[in-house]
Amino acid sequence: MLWFVKYFKLDKNELIRSQSGFAVTECETGPPLLIGPFKPKNHSNTKLPDIIHSEDQCICELTKIINGKEHTIKAIYIFTKYSPCLSRKDHEPCMIQLANFSEEMSYHHNIKVYIVFQDIFGLSGNIENKLKILSRGKNPLIKDTLLDLKAMIYEQHRRTKFKYSKGDKNQHEKLQIKNGSIIKKYITTEIKKKTDKKNWTSISSLFKVKIEFPSDEMTSDEFEKFGKEQADKMEIQLKELNVSEEISQIMCSLFHSKWCELIHLRYEEFIYEKLSERINTFAVKLAVQDIKAITKDFSLIRVNLNLQCI
Structure with a gap:
């Protein structure tokens, strides 16, 4: 799949870094053929589902393109960012559609279909x-069970690196x-509680200090260490801005x-993300x-194309 991404220069296409999908036909002779990529879209036709998934579009286009040319195709690869859905209102879920498509290609045309995804979607x-x-x-039964699962996930990921912001570069900024504003507002509020009004003039100096959240993945301990280093740098900057040592400290x-509070909250989110993924993985496996x-011709494979690093 990574070879296909580079061959078709999909690494230059921002579309596949979000929720999307594409297909590739591997031919007996000649180069592979790209279908897509597709992004889920709204549909006004009442006979069709409100949202047309990328898998819907891949199957539809594949059916059109290979019609009458089945004997020239060796294999079909379908990639989706998220695992195919297991449930849809008033429409057949993508997982079942792909299973039926795979069965048809194998039984009637001896074409192997590989379904590939990167992230778990679950039920x-x-x-x-x-x-x-x-x-x-x-409900104590549900609450205690989830807290036990959360504790288990925490033990497994206590030294795992994670990103503070989950989005792209613009979202990170x-x-x-x-x-940064939350931290400065908090400091301002607490300074006014803890010191006399004569010291409040120092607050304006605080807004000249830049606060940075790293874009790289770090462990919880590494984030706290990064914050301590920033606090030390802040102390130097405040001194240069003529803030008294007492107020600076x-x-x-x-x-x-x-800083530690915000990192702790993000780490909690990270643990819940991992717990969500574990439960969804279980649903997909079932x-x-x-x-x-009921069919031997269904192949679902999880890969990590690491598109952010391409």
């Missing part, structure tokens, strides 16, 4: 917010500005405290087992 997509709500609910202490019980 209903990202469920981390639902897990948060359930783990804080009143926006989040950096937003959280209070500001730096407040900065590090709020679905694949059920499908393989």
Whole structure:
């Protein structure tokens, strides 16, 4: 799949870095043929589902393109960013469509179909917010079970690196500005609580100090260490801005405290993401087992193309 990405220069196409899919036909002779990439889109036709998934579009275009040329095709590869959906309202889920398509290609034309995906979608997509709500609910059976699972995930990932911002470069910059403002507002509020009004003039100096959140992946401990280094740099900058040593130390202490709090909250999200992925992975595995019980020609493979690094 990575060879296809580079061959068709898909690494230059921003589309496949988000929710999308494409297909490639490997021919008996000649170069491979690219179909797509496709992004989910709305559809106004009432006979079709509201959202046309990338898998829908891949299957539709493949059916048109290979019609009458089946004997020239050796294999078909279908890549989707997320694992094919397992449930859809008033429409056959993508997982079943792909299983039927694979069976038809194999049985009638002896063409092997490989379904490839990168990230788990599960039964209903990202469920981390639902897990948060359930783990804080009143039902002790659900709450205790989820907290036990969360603790297990925490033990497995306590030294795992993660990103503070989950989006692209622009989202990272926006989040950096937003959280920098949160920290400065917190320091301002606490300074006014802890010191006399004569010291409040130092607050204006705080807004000249730049706060950075790293874009690289780090462990929770590494993030805290990064924050401590920033606090030390902040102290030097405040001194250059003629802020008294006493107020400077209070500001730096407040900065590090709020920094650690924000990192802790992001780490909690990261753990819930991993728990969501684990539960969704289980759902996908069960679905694949059920499908393989009735068809031998269904191949679902998870890969990591690491498109962000291409």
